[in-house]
Amino acid sequence: MLGKLLIALSATAPALAQKAGSFVEAGSTQVSAMMMFLGNEEKVYILDKSEGNAAQINGHPAWASVWDINTHQTELMEIYTNSFCASGMHLPNGSFVTFGGNSAVGVGGATSTDGGIHDTAYGAYDGRKAIRVINPCTSSDDFSSTNCQWYDNPSVLSMQKMRWYSAAEALPNGTVAMIGGFTSGGYVNRNTPNDDPAYEGGGAEPTYEFYPSNGQTPQVLDFMVKTSGLNSYAHSYLMPSGKMLLQANHSTTLWDYETNEETPLPDMPNNVVRVYPASGAAAMMPLTPENNWTPTILFCGGSDMPDEYYGNYSWPHYNTWTHPASKDCQQLTPEPQDGSTPKYVQDDSLPQGRTMGQFITLPDGTMLVINGGANGTAGYANRTLYTETLDEMPFYQSLASDPVGQPAIYNPKAPAGQRWSTAGLGSSSIARLYHSTAILLPDASVLIAGSNPNIDVQTDGVPYPTQYTAEIFYPPYFSASVRPSVSGAPTTLTYGGKAFDLTVAKGSYAGGANAAAANTTVVLARGGFTTHAYNMGQRHLQLNSTYSVNADGSFVLHVAQVPPNPALLTPGPALLFTVVNGIPSNGTMVLVGNGQIATQPTEAVAALPASQTSSNGGSSSGGGSGNDNGSASSAAMAGGAVVASAMGIVAFLTFL
Structure with missing residues (x-):
């Protein structure tokens, strides 16, 4: 029986070389x-x-x-x-x-x-x-x-x-806000001349609504009028206060979706557009005890084309594929905990300009940027203002050129000037341009798929054909000879409440136990919904933890629940990773919250025991990966303190 099982497994399981940096x-x-x-x-x-x-x-x-x-x-x-x-x-x-x-x-x-x-x-x-x-x-x-x-x-x-x-952006109670959009197809969301920036004669939809519906008639969002034309897939990030950061065109605002009031923030520097079709990479940087779970958004790449180059619904008013994509990177902390005025901060530039690159936040806290092109924009067309026929278009319908096959990795903890690296990273031979996607997998590799910069399926005779071949990219931590083996993972997590324990098996990490335990983090990684070089809902949140090292070389992690503010990580699924010496375990899917679209129960943060080393577990000693008492600031924890246990998961049809 065992022999037959092994034969069956070998016939179905792919034999892949998990070489670090490879596709x-x-x-x-x-x-x-x-x-x-x-x-x-x-x-x-x-x-x-x-x-x-x-x-x-x-x-x-x-x-x-x-x-x-x-x-x-x-x-x-x-x-x-x-x-x-x-x-x-x-x-x-x-x-x-x-x-x-x-x-x-x-x-x-x-x-x-x-x-x-x-x-x-x-x-x-x-x-x-x-x-x-x-x-x-x-x-x-x-x-x-x-x-x-x-x-x-x-x-x-x-x-x-x-x-x-x-x-689309999830809210603290699990409701989803849907914001803006077109009413039908087009390149950018405006006419020429742009005499009706709100509705574009029926082509634009500047309103917002909610799912499940709250019965409210959709209201106009002024930000969508202000950013008319370049506001497709507006970047949206829920903040700890419950307000939402919105970024599109060159504008930025904090939006109160309950009152429909806006607080304008500084414009994006250097005239770089990040939303579709410029399609810069954007993601929330890791939320950690070290930064007190304060969101900072990183924007990289996109395009600094002049506004008039984008044209209108019909086509661009420029040969976009000749314009280099931007290398520019900017950070923004929308709600600084020191009360200072939010501002964009210049960050290290990308190794090369990139449009349609997308960020995947890896379990080790670094940020992979992958896919995209070095010139042009997302989208497709049969012509531009200057190239009037499809036969003259050099890349058929694609408005981008020069695919970037090599990814790059950004390290938020590295000093300025040293945050980007391509060392040891291979390149894909498959063009991943318009309509390509990427998502983090449970083994901490990254699935890459898609790309079709054509109006319909084109598999032959065009520079960038429709792609059906999937690839897996293996980040640098796949060079490790051993991966952490972890037991005790829960299936649900609550907002605050009693801590839980994870056990890291002896021999599943490198070095001494004391040093390994002191260099271990427990993180929740939500890959989000990936489309158009953007992962909606992507988050990386490190849980507070301490440790106890056992005499046999295993160690126990005492892990706090999710900080009791659902705005930091809205209720729903996420992967739980344990990362030892920068090497992640396999991820386990957990559900955060009570499984319902409703105000989420929160509890006080339970104190964690002090970290304990072992006399024969190695020479290293001292603190855990977070605060020993599991505390966090009132600013990050705002959101109530209703004591309740996690409730059962409801079938999805109850949300209809």
Whole structure:
């Protein structure tokens, strides 16, 4: 029996060389991975726009699939509405939801003759108001069951407004805010001349609404009017105060979504645009006890093209692929705890300019930037103002050129001038431009997929064809000969409350036990919903911890719960990693919060025991990876102190 099992495993498990810094092919996604998210420890879910993929499901081209982490095999899934350039977010119970998209389109991106409601060639339905929900399943579940499939029925569940390229951000109670968007396709969200910056004659949607709906009529957000044109997928980050940072075009604001009041912050320096189609990399830097869980946002790359170059809905007013992408990087701490005025701070420049690069925050606290191009912007077109026919376009429909195959890694703890490195990092030979994606996997590697800078599927005869080949990138910590083996991980975490223990096995780390324990962190990594070089909802939060070293060389980590402010890490799924000497364990999926869309229970922070070394566990001694008493400032912990236990997970259909 054991022999048969081993044979079966060898037949299905991919034999990959896990060489640090390398890219390894990891199967076919069957649909181009325009959107992607980690559903659980086994599955990555993928969405594409409505287009002519060769893979068929129920008599039409497939636009959704699920990729198995263990086997690298892909199973097709059914969705009905066009999810082209949708937004997405996690829910408190571990489900995921996507919002909006484009009208029904068919061959060559043509809008259906009924005004975009239903395309008969490809079978897609209008996705502009769609809300699609899925409860991720594992291999032991019945994938044919309704519970494991996308719920996609706009006649039952939909938004109040059409939203294409809208932002999505989770709130402290698990509700999701949907912000702005177009009402149909286009390059940038404006006409020429821009006489109606709010609505663009019906092309723009400057309002916001919530899921689940609170019954409020969508209100106009002034920030979306101010940033007219360059506000697609506005960067949005919930702050500890409960307000939301918004950044688009050159503007920045803190927005109170409950009162619809804004506090303007400084403009983005150096005239660099970071949102689509300039598509700079942006992410919240790690939240740690050291920085008292104070959010700082890092923006890198994008484009400093003059405003007029972006043109309008139809096409750019410049040959974008000739304009170098920006190297500029800026930091912003929107809510400084010392009460100072927020300001942008110049950071180390990228090793090379990059558009459509995206940040993946790694478990060791470094930030990988991957994918993208050295010139131009995201998007595609059949012409520009100066190149009037598709035959003259040098890169077919792509508005970018010169793919950047080598990633780079940013170390927030390194001194200024030394934060970026490409040492030991290989390069991918696959162009990852418009519509490419990347997501952190449970083994701490990174899945890369997608890229299709074309209106429809183009697999031959174009410089940058539609891509179905997935790759895995192995960060530098894969050079370690041993990875931490950790037991005791919980399945749920609360906001404050009683600490929990993790045990790191002897022999699963390098060096002495005392030194290893003193150089160990426990982190929550949420990969988010990745699309268009942006991971919506991505967070990295280090939990406070101390340790006790055992005589046998194992050690126990005493770990605090999540700080009792759900605005720091909103309720929902995350991977729990233990990182010893910079080497992460495999991640375990946990649910943060009570699994419900509701005000989250919070408790006082439990005190942690002092760290204890062992007399025969090595020569190192002293403190844990955080504050021994597990304390944190009142500013970071604001949000109430309701004492309650974690509640059961609700099925996703209760959110409909």
